[in-house]
Amino acid sequence: MYALVLFVVGALFYLTDVLVIGDSAFKLTTLLNLYLCVGGIVWLTWLIVDIRMYTRMMKRFAAKEEASSGESFMDKFKLEMGPDGEYIVSVPLAAETQVQMS
Numbered sequence: 001m002y003a004l005v006l007f008v009v010g011a012l013f014y015l016t017d018v019l020v021i022g023d024s025a026f027k028l029t030t031l032l033n034l035y036l037c038v039g040g041i042v043w044l045t046w047l048i049v050d051i052r053m054y055t056r057m058m059k060r061f062a063a064k065e066e067a068s069s070g071e072s073f074m075d076k077f078k079l080e081m082g083p084d085g086e087y088i089v090s091v092p093l094a095a096e097t098q099v100q101m102s
Helices: 002-021 029-070
Strands: 078-081 087-090
Touching: 029 087
Parallel strands: none
Antiparallel strands: 078 087
């Protein structure tokens, strides 16, 4: 949906530049390109910061789990091959909360 909006707005800016504004010094497409570049840089920066915050949170959680149980947090997870060949991450649960998925 977002890509469709960007495409339509870009097409409108381009047509406006070609048909209405002509050869003037100010072009709407320049403004659109600037917006897209700045928006992309802001989005990528936010994505990188968010991924780093998530990995930092997971490391703290793993360290807390290892300190309380004495075994490695990542050793609890198992990668198993499902019946159709897909890999499934097996996450251990307490005995009372285990649910069989079919």
